[in-house]
Amino acid sequence: MAMGNPEHGRDVWPIVHAERAALIHDLEGLDDKQWERPSLCEGWTVHDVVAHLVDSARATRLGFVVGLARARFDFHRQNAHGVARERGPSPLETLARLRQVASRTSTPPAPLDSRIVEQVVHGEDIRRPLGLTRSYPQDAVVRALRLQAHTPVSFGGAKEVVAPLRLTATDADVSIGDGMEVTGPALSLLLTIMGRRVALNDLEGQGVGSLRQPT
Numbered sequence: 575m576a577m578g579n580p581e582h583g584r585d586v587w588p589i590v591h592a593e594r595a596a597l598i599h600d601l602e603g604l605d606d607k608q609w610e611r612p613s614l615c616e617g618w619t620v621h622d623v624v625a626h627l628v629d630s631a632r633a634t635r636l637g638f639v640v641g642l643a644r645a646r647f648d649f650h651r652q653n654a655h656g657v658a659r660e661r662g663p664s665p666l667e668t669l670a671r672l673r674q675v676a677s678r679t680s681t682p683p684a685p686l687d688s689r690i691v692e693q694v695v696h697g698e699d700i701r702r703p704l705g706l707t708r709s710y711p712q713d714a715v716v717r718a719l720r721l722q723a724h725t726p727v728s729f730g731g732a733k734e735v736v737a738p739l740r741l742t743a744t745d746a747d748v749s750i751g752d753g754m755e756v757t758g759p760a761l762s763l764l765l766t767i768m769g770r771r772v773a774l775n776d777l778e779g780q781g782v783g784s785l786r787q788p789t
Contacts, residue, residue: 586686586687586689586690587679587689589690589693589711589713589714590689590690590692590693591676591677592711593690593693593694593697593710593714594627594631594672594676594693595676596697596708597627597672597693597697597700598669598672598673598676600700600701600706600708601624601665601669601672601700602669604620604665604704606664606665608620608704609621609624609665611703611704612703613699613700613703614698614699614702614703614765614770614772615696615699616769618657618699620700620703620704621661621665621668622657622661623696623699623700624661624665624668624669624672624700625656625657625658625659625660625661625662625668625671626656626657626660626696627672627692627693627696628660628668628671628672628675629656629657629659629660630656630682630692631672631675631676631678631680632660632675632678632680633680633681633682634680634681634682684729685721685725687717687718687720687721688721688725688730690714690717690718690721691718691721691722693714694710694714694715694718694761694764695718695764695765695768695770697710698761698765698770699770702770702772710761712745712746712760715746715760715761715764716743716746716748716760718764719741719743719748719750719760719763719764719767720748720750722764722767722768723736723741723750723751723767732767732768732769735767735785736750736751736767737751737753738753738754738781738784739751739753739754739755739756739781739784739785740752740753740754740755740756740781741756741757741763741767742755742756742757742779743757743758743759743760743763744757744758744759745759745760746760748760753781754779754780754781754784755779755780755781756777756778756779756781756782756785757777757778757779758773758776758777758778759776761773762774762776762777763777766785767785771786774786
């Protein structure tokens with residue numbers, strides 16, 4: 575898997591650390607019932623997604639490979655193991671774990687911009703069901719969108735989903751692909767290609783219908 579643009583790599587961690595800090599701030603105001611609310615990530619509660627972010631922040635290249643082997647090379651099983659490992663006995667404990675890892679700069683064997691994808695997409699997985707909003711840095715959203723549009727589904731991306739489409743952001747200078755037109759805010763494009771149907775109504779164009787099909 576390509577390691578991404580080295581020029582971008584220099585500023586990934588300030589973006590990631592700022593997003594982790596912003597999420598911690600939002601989580602501090604939640605009650606226990608809100609922590610157990612279903613997230614946009616199918617089958618996971620808000621608490622589960624936070625535990626996943628802790629696990630992701632702790633990930634190293636070697637640790638990821640070892641963990642994947644232990645999960646019999648099943649990404650979903652590996653993620654489930656990580657959630658079980660990092661989900662504390664209470665929301666306060668899991669939040670404390672997120673604070674502990676907030677400044678880490680370790681990464682699994684993936685492009686560095688994937689760390690931005692984690693924070694933006696999972697940030698919305700948590701915030702939208704809770705009625706919370708965040709204005710993400712436009713550059714962060716665009717970079718996440720570009721990476722996911724060119725990363726195969728088997729590696730956590732949406733390359734095959736985007737293949738028949740042309741994605742054009744209405745709030746950023748980005749256009750990807752040469753197929754059926756889909757236009758809308760960059761964040762809504764990102765969420766939709768990642769299977770979060772909550773953002774579909776923000777999009778327009780003849781290609782929107784293909785995004786409504788089951789994946």
